Amino acid sequence: MRISFIGSGRVATHLAHVLSISHEIVQIYSQQIEHAQILAQKVQAQAVNQYQQIDQNIDLMIIAVSDQAIAKVIEQLSIYLKDTLIVHTSGSTSLELLTQYHPKSGVFYPLQTFSLERDIDWSNTPLFIEAIEVDDLRRLTDLANSLSNHVYLYSSEQRLSLHLAAVFACNFSNYCYDMAKQVVDAQQVDFGLLYPLILETANKATQSDPKRVQTGPAVRKDLNILDMHQQMLSGSGRDDLKQVYALLSQGIIQRHESE
Amino acid sequence: MRISFIGSGRVATHLAHVLSISHEIVQIYSQQIEHAQILAQKVQAQAVNQYQQIDQNIDLMIIAVSDQAIAKVIEQLSIYLKDTLIVHTSGSTSLELLTQYHPKSGVFYPLQTFSLERDIDWSNTPLFIEAIEVDDLRRLTDLANSLSNHVYLYSSEQRLSLHLAAVFACNFSNYCYDMAKQVVDAQQVDFGLLYPLILETANKATQSDPKRVQTGPAVRKDLNILDMHQQMLSGSGRDDLKQVYALLSQGIIQRHESE
Structure with missing residues (x-):
C-alpha cells in the first residue's frame, strides 16, 4: 500500500x-x-x-x-x-x-x-x-x-470506554509513579528501590482481579497510618499530594466497604 | 536461628x-x-x-x-x-x-x-x-x-518516606487498575485488553523518569477529551470516578505547567 x-x-x-x-x-x-x-x-x-x-x-x-x-x-x-x-x-x-x-x-x-x-x-x-x-x-x-x-x-462507543479506562490504567498509574518519585526525591531516597514493587503490582493486576489484590493502609482501614501520611505530606508543603492521598484512600475504603 | x-x-x-x-x-x-x-x-x-x-x-x-x-x-x-x-x-x-x-x-x-x-x-x-x-x-x-x-x-524517617512513596507507587496504581476495570466492565469490554498497556507503563517507569514519559489527554492539555471523559463518568452515575479523574488530571497539568 x-x-x-x-x-x-x-x-x-x-x-x-x-x-x-x-x-x-x-x-x-x-x-x-x-x-x-x-x-x-x-x-x-x-x-x-x-x-x-x-x-x-x-x-x-x-x-x-x-x-x-x-x-x-x-x-x-x-x-x-x-x-x-x-x-x-x-x-x-x-x-x-x-x-x-x-x-x-x-x-x-x-x-x-x-x-x-x-x-x-x-x-x-x-x-x-x-x-x-x-x-x-x-x-x-x-x-x-x-x-x-x-x-x-x-464501535466508537466501545473504543471510547476503552480509552477512558486506559487513562486510569496507564496515564494515572504513571502519575502515581511520578508522585512516588517526588516523595522519595525530597528525602534523597533512591526511586529505584520501588522498581520491584511497581513491577510486581502491574504483573499481579494482569493475573488477578485488581480489586481482590488491593493492599495498603486504606484497604486495611489503618486510620493512624492514613492520618500520619497526610500529616507528612502537609508538613512538607505538599497539600496537592495530600489531596490526592485523601481522595484515593477514601475511594479504596468505599470500594471495599461491603467486605 | x-x-x-x-x-x-x-x-x-x-x-x-x-x-x-x-x-x-x-x-x-x-x-x-x-x-x-x-x-x-x-x-x-x-x-x-x-x-x-x-x-x-x-x-x-x-x-x-x-x-x-x-x-x-x-x-x-x-x-x-x-x-x-x-x-x-x-x-x-x-x-x-x-x-x-x-x-x-x-x-x-x-x-x-x-x-x-x-x-x-x-x-x-x-x-x-x-x-x-x-x-x-x-x-x-x-x-x-x-x-x-x-x-x-x-533510619525510621527514611523508611517512612519510602513507605509513603510505596502507597502512591503500588497501592494507588493498583486502585487505578481497579477503576479502569470498573469502566470497561460497565461496557462489557474485556479488561485483558489493557494488560499490554499496564505492563508497558510499569516497565517504562523503571527505565525512564515517569514525569518525562507521562502521556494522555491531561499532559497534552486536550481539554475537549478531559471534558468528554468526565461527562461520560457523570452520565453513567460514577461521580466518584469523575472526581478522581478531575483531581489527577489537574495534578498532571500543574506538574507539567512550566514546560
Whole structure:
C-alpha cells in the first residue's frame, strides 16, 4: 500500500516506522516542516506542510494528530482527497467526525502508550478498527493483522470506554509513579528501590482481579497510618499530594466497604 | 536461628515460609488460634494464642501485625521476653515505639506487596534494617543478606518516606487498575485488553523518569477529551470516578505547567 501521514508525533512516528517495513510511506505532513522532515527522513518519505502539496495517488491517509486538531484536518483533507480511505488513530474521537466531511473514512486505534525512545511490541498491541464500507473494513483489517495478533472490530462507543479506562490504567498509574518519585526525591531516597514493587503490582493486576489484590493502609482501614501520611505530606508543603492521598484512600475504603 | 512470629497474615506467612528453609520457626502467635494453626502447620511450628505460652528460648521474635496493633503487642511481649531481640516489619512505625518498652528491638522491613496466592522474589526485594545495638544490627543484616541482595540500613524517617512513596507507587496504581476495570466492565469490554498497556507503563517507569514519559489527554492539555471523559463518568452515575479523574488530571497539568 501507498500510505501518507498527517502528523509527526509519537503515534505517527511509531506507526510510520513499522508500516514502512512492508509498505511505501509517501508523505509526512506537519504544519512545522522541520517536524515532518525528521520523520520523513526515517521512513524515506517526502515532507510537506501545505495541503495543496498532498499526493493524491495513495491508498490510505492516516491522521495521527491530537484529538482537538482532527476536525480541522479532515475538513481540509476532504477537499484534496476525494476517493481515498482516510483513518484517524484516536481512542476518543468518533468515526462520525470524519464521515460528516468524508464518507470513505475509518478508525485505526492502537491501544498502547507511545514514547519516542522506546520500541513498541506491535504483535501484542491491541488494534481497534472501524469503517462504514465493508471493503474499507477488510483493507484495514488486513493491514492491522499484518502488525498485530490482536485485532478487534469495535464501535466508537466501545473504543471510547476503552480509552477512558486506559487513562486510569496507564496515564494515572504513571502519575502515581511520578508522585512516588517526588516523595522519595525530597528525602534523597533512591526511586529505584520501588522498581520491584511497581513491577510486581502491574504483573499481579494482569493475573488477578485488581480489586481482590488491593493492599495498603486504606484497604486495611489503618486510620493512624492514613492520618500520619497526610500529616507528612502537609508538613512538607505538599497539600496537592495530600489531596490526592485523601481522595484515593477514601475511594479504596468505599470500594471495599461491603467486605 | 530459632525464630517466632506474632501474626499470621500475609507478611508473616511469606516471611515465615522463606525463613523456614534455613532456620527453625518455633511458634506462631495469633489471637485467633485457627489462623495461627494454618501458618504453623506450613512451617512446622507450634500455634499459640496466649502470651504466657510463648517459648522464651528463641533468638528472634518477629512482629508482623497491622501497624495499629504493634504497641499493644510489644507491651505484652516485653513482659515475657526480657533479653530477646524483637523486630517489627512495618514501613511506617518508628523503632522508638518498640524501644520504649523493650530496648533490644529492631526493624526488618521488606518493601514489597504481599498476596497469599503469589510467590515473592525475595532476592530482589529491598530489605530495610534498623536496630540500636551494633550486635543486633549485625545479626539482622546477616539474616537479611541470606534472603535478599538489596539490604539497606535506613533510619525510621527514611523508611517512612519510602513507605509513603510505596502507597502512591503500588497501592494507588493498583486502585487505578481497579477503576479502569470498573469502566470497561460497565461496557462489557474485556479488561485483558489493557494488560499490554499496564505492563508497558510499569516497565517504562523503571527505565525512564515517569514525569518525562507521562502521556494522555491531561499532559497534552486536550481539554475537549478531559471534558468528554468526565461527562461520560457523570452520565453513567460514577461521580466518584469523575472526581478522581478531575483531581489527577489537574495534578498532571500543574506538574507539567512550566514546560
